[in-house]
Amino acid sequence: MSDAPRYQPQALESRWQQHWESTAQHRTPAKLDGSCGDSYYALSMFPYPSGNLHMGHVRNYVITDVIARVQRLRGKQVLHPMGWDAFGLPAENAAIERGIEPGIWTDQNIASMREQLKRLGLSIDWDRELATCHSDYYRWTQWLFLQFLDAGLAYQRDASVNWDPIDQTVLANEQVDGEGRSWRSGALVEKRKLRQWFLKITAYADQLLDDLPKLEGWPERVRTMQANWIGRSTGAELHFEVVDSSGAGTGEQITVFTTRPDTIFGVSYLVLAPEHPRVAGLTTAEQAVQVQAFCDLVSRQSELERTADDKPKRGVPIGTRVRNPANGALIPLWIADYVLADYGTGAVMGVPAHDQRDFVFARQYELAVQQVIIPQGSDEHAFEGGAWTEAGVLIHSGCFDGLPSGEAKRAITEAAAGQGWGNAKVQFRLRDWLISRQRYWGCPIPVIHCESCGVVPVPAEQLPVELPVGANLEGKGGSPLAQLESWVNVDCPCCGKAAKRETDTMDTFMCSSWYFLRYSDPHNTDLPFTREAVDRWLPVDQYVGGIEHAILHLLYARFFTKVLRDRGLLGFDEPFIHLLTQGMVQGITYKNPHSGKYIAPGDVVDPSAPRDPISGEVLETFYEKMSKSKYNGVDPAQVIDKYGADTARMFILFKAPPEKDLEWDDADVEGQFRFLQRLWRLVDGACARDLQLSDLGRVGEQSATQFANTTLTASELELRRAVHTAIAEISEDLDGEYQFNTAISELMKLSNVMAEHLEAASAPVAKEAFHTLLVLLAPFAPHLAEELWLRLGANPDNNCSIHAQSWPQPDPAALVRETIDLVIQVKGKMRGSLAVPANADKATLEQLALNSEIAQKWLEGKPPSRVIVVPGKLVNLVP
RNA sequence: GGGGGCAUGGCGGAAUUGGUAGACGCAGCGGACUUAAAAUCCGCAGACGGCAACGUUGUGGGGGUUCAAGUCCCCCUGCCCCCA
Structure with missing residues (x-):
């Protein structure tokens, strides 16, 4: 064995990281220096x-x-920052459980x-690091909140909390478990109204929805998820x-939102959410006890339980009736669990014939089912399978009979508007963003409540409103900040x-x-x-992170961007x-x-036939x-520790395409390590031949002319073809x-061809191959590429x-x-191949x-x- | 229930977007080197049949379009995600 140094990633990597x-x-x-097109912003979710x-x-x-790194090699000026999403419950829990100040706990974790991150060899500009819990950052979160307040986009209202x-x-x-109990005290959690x-x-x-199609660089499914989340529906x-009990109008009105105004003649009852503010006032004395009991029952249910399709729908009549404005019919008023208070008006019209949930509800409580839409070209719809929810033609609908349902929606809405009993309306599923948290470890909302002046924003020059130290963090007795009188007053x-x-x-x-905006100007x-600064670096060219943020984080970041654009603070519509x-x-x-117990892999004796180490039962894998x-x-x-960061990086990138799940497999990690060792040995061989890269110019620019007038051997031609194929393929990947x-598999192919043909290659061809291989490797395995580059004679400065x-x-x-190999097919089946001149024309090939x-x-x-x-x-020859 | 996605060897995964299916790797098998093992190197490898040349078959199942389908269309099955 030669005494050339072995590939020992640990020492090599830390040396280069320090360098x-x-x-x-x-x-x-x-x-x-040049145009904005030369900048590139690569961002990981912090x-x-x-x-x-x-x-x-690590994968992210x-x-x-x-x-x-690829963008830098392509000549871009790159912003690649990192920071910390540092407020949140775990720090507060550490304080509760172990008495550590949240700020100290967080800073220790960050350090x-x-x-750990630095050991991965990431090309991060640590000078721009930020942490959201540091006052030089949250000062500006508060400043931005005041922008929202000033724009009329921040407001207070009552909402329920746990x-x-x-x-x-x-x-x-x-902090509330599946059964609705507190994680710490075990008490049944109550809903309570607070001003928030x-x-x-x-x-x-509308903008957040309408701009989604512009985001062509986003996965389709994320855009779909956001669109569904926003949930725009047009109706009336x-x-x-x-x-009253005699059927005379009281002057009072109940307003419902519906996407199906065309079914107004089929309404057989109206349903309010149990939380609807008018429920108490409209409940008759006879129904009062029953209604109260029902409201109590519903208040303990989750939204999912209430609205899931497969759950039974429950409700009670509240005794009062309303008049259908279209046909004058008197119909009962109900409350039911499947109607939510904060969607639409908190009231819906029940049309059993044409809405599945209403249909189930009506069958259960023996409410009338009045068909008013029939399928195009048929007469009556049989209701065995449920409601007819598709479009159709109106019947039993007065002067609207015979209209297709699409047209009827418009006509009926117009009639309602003309006669004062309705109006067109666009409704969103999206609700306003509740940002209040009654917790300590978060950014304080910078306002002051004054008895005479009302809500007063903290003046910008007094920001930040710092989190006080010494708050009571025992997790009891209400909001920790509210208990600190010296801070509150x-x-x-x-x-x-x-x-x-x-x-x-x-x-x-x-x-x-x-935070992605702050990185552009982190020390301001x-x-x-x-x-x-923001307009120079943003929008972010490439954002990378988990699908779990597909809706909330990305939607909120888009919302911020649009608001700040409207405030003139930045000049683009979309952040990513x-x-x-x-x-x-x-x-x-x-x-x-x-x-049902999980077994640690270390306790499994034979992974090919895994058994429970105690009972001997066969395990699921x-x-x-x-x-x-x-x-x-x-x-x-x-x-x-075992293989080095380069192997870890290579493995993670090679094992699966980035958007797919990745199955960690130690044997495959080992395989990656072997590949890097092969590269090391390849360079060893070149060192033995004393190949010096230092005098080789830029590949591509010079190589074409450099090799044009030289006669290359077949082996050299093959080697050059592999080199330039790799460049083309990896560039495309x-x-x-x-x-x-x-891309990594192309690197492997190139190294395989090099191993075969380097011996017989002249120095310029071999140098070109090494130069290319190492530059293409550099983004993936930055330490090893740098080391081999140096060993091959590059100047280390x-x-x-x-x-x-x-x-x-x-x-x-x-x-x-x-x-080239020309494939010969007979009737579409491959029957063999033929070596033919690459430039042969169609007629020649046919012959x-x-x-x-x-x-x-x-x-x-x-x-x-x-x-x-x-x-x-x-x-292809067809007989 | 609605919307979207996926299905390829023992395994992870490739396939100019309609043109040689299984690149690259892992695991496996055979060989070389070694006293031996590890490491390394060389070779084999979808399945079925055959000593072999070779043939048949093959991308979840069924049908279709086409000279040609993993790729396009229709139906079905299974799994995953989002929304109800």
């Missing part, structure tokens, strides 16, 4: 600093890093995760007059009288709705960012041009199907998202749709780093073949094919009835 850091290699370029880096993070950041009656505190939804802050996202619902509001900025601070903090989605102490949603990282999971409780997690640090897995090279261009001349032995054999001497020639590919 890159000391030479500030990943610093964002300060000024653009993590919550839990303290532990998991494989899902490695993908973004490769994209950033440890930052170190209240723990034992601990006397508000709970977040995730909302952002008026519904004011932008219709007013029904309340009548302030002078009103307006009148100077005694006033009180708002004690709610913001939903953490507020903090993450603008006068503004959240300058218009110049391209979005890549990466799949989960799954670990091998063993489960005992009888006991499958891949599932890594989690502690399933013992199927793989710690990134351990993988890096990294363009638009990111196919890292096939900063400008000569492999990461400062240019992405190679394929040389078309190198791709040219003299002969060559007809004369071939293959044709003789399969056509048995008869001339084909038809011949299809695809030049460069095949000839």
Whole structure:
């Protein structure tokens, strides 16, 4: 064995990481010399600093890093930042459970995760790091909140919260278990009304929906999910007059929203949500007890239980009747669990013949079913299968009879508007964004409540409203901030009288709705960012993160962007041009199907026939998202310790396409490590030949002329073809749709051809091959590429780093073949192939094919009835 | 129930967007090197039949369009996601 150094990634990687850091290699370029087209913003969704880096993070950041590195090699000035989504419950829980100050706990976690991240060799500009819990960041979150307030887009109203009656505190939804009990006290959680802050996202619902088609760089399904979430439906509001027991109008009205005004003549009852404010007033004395009991019952149900299709619908009549404005019929007023108070008007009209839920409800309570729409071209619809919910033609609808339902919607809405009993209405499923949280570890809402001045914004120059230290974080007795009198009591900025601070903090989605803007100007102490800085770097060219943020985070970030655009703070409509949603990282999971217990892979003796180590029962084996409780997690640090970051990066990118789930497999990791070792040995061989890269110019620009007048051997031609094929294929794999897995397989192919042909190659051809291989490898395995680059004689100073090279261009001349394999098909089946000149024309190919032995054999001497020639590919002979 | 997606060897996954199915890798088998093992290198490998040349068959199932279908159309089955 030679005494050449072995591939030892650990020492090599930390050496290069230090070198890159000391030479500030990943610093964002300060000024653009050229046009804005030269800048590129690559962004990962920032993590919550839990303290532990998991494989899902690794996959996310490695993908973004490769994209950033490729763009740098392509000559772009790249912004690739990182930060921390640092407010949130876990820090507060740590305080409750272990008495650690949330800020200290969070900063410790950030420090440890930052170190773990750095071991991955990510080309992040750490100078732009931010944490949402630091006051130099949340100061601007507060400033932006005041922008919303000023724009009339922030307001307060009553809304229900989860209240723990034992601990006397508000709970977040995730602190309430499936049975509606507090995670800590175990008490049954109650709904309680509190005055809370909302952002008026519904004011932008149309824009958020209408701009979705512009987002061509987003996965279709994310756009669909957002569209469904916004849920625009066009219909009408219709007013029904309340009548007294004698049937006389009381002047009072109930307004319903419906997408089917064409079915107004089929309304046989009206339903209010149990929470509808008029329920109490309209309930008759006889029904009062029953109605109250029903409301109590419903208040304990979740929304899902109430609205799921397969759950029974329940309701009670409240005794009062209303008049159908279209035909004057008197119909009963009900309350039912399937109607929600905060959608539409909280009241719907019951049309059993043409709505499935109404149909089920009517059958159950023996309410009238009046058909008013019939299928086109038929007479009556039989109601055995349920309601007829499709379009059709109107019957029993007075002067509207015979109209198709589409036209009838318009006509009836117009009639309603003309006669004062309704109007056209666009309704959204999207509701305003409740941003108030009655918690400590969040961004304080910067307003002051004054008895004489009302809600007073904290003046901008007094920001930030800092979180006080020393709050009571025992998780009891209400909001921690509200209990701190010294913090709560302030002078009103307006009148100077005694006033009180708002004690709610913001939903953490507020903090993450603008962090990507702050990275463009992270140290600004006068503004959240300058218009110049955001417009230079944004919108984000490529955003990478998990599909779990497909709706809320991405919708809120889009909402912020549009509001800030309207405030003149930035100059674009959408924050993220391209979005890549990466799949989960799954670990091998063993489960005992009888006991339901998960078994750690370490306890499974024979993975090919896994058995329970105690009972000996045969185990189920499958891949599932890594989690502690399933013992199927793989710690990134351990993988890096064993194989190095480059192997981990290569494995993650090669194992599956980025948007698909990835099954972690130790054997495959080993395989990647072997590939990198092969590359190392390949360079060893070149070092033995004393190949020096230092005098080789840029591949592509010079190689074409360099090799044009030289006679190359067949082996050299093949090697050059492999080199330039790899350039072409990998360039394509990294363009638009990111196919890292096939890009890496092309690297493997190239290295296989190199291993075969390098020995016989002249120095210039060999150098070109190495130069190309290493530059193409650099984004994926940055440490190894840099090391091999150095070993092959590149100057080690900063400008000569492999990461400062240019992405190679394929040389078309190198791709040219003299002969190609022409496939001969007979009646569409491949019957053989023929070596033919690559430039042969159609007629020649046809002749060559007809004369071939293959044709003789399969056509048995008869001339084909038809011949299809695809030049460069095949000839199909049809007998 | 509505909308969307997916289905390819033992496994992960490739396939100019209609043109040689199974690239690349993992696992497997055979060989070389070694006292031996590991590592490494070379070779084989969808299934079926055959000593072999070769043939048949084959991309969840069924039908269709086409000279040619993993790819396009229709129906069915199974799994996943979102919305109800």
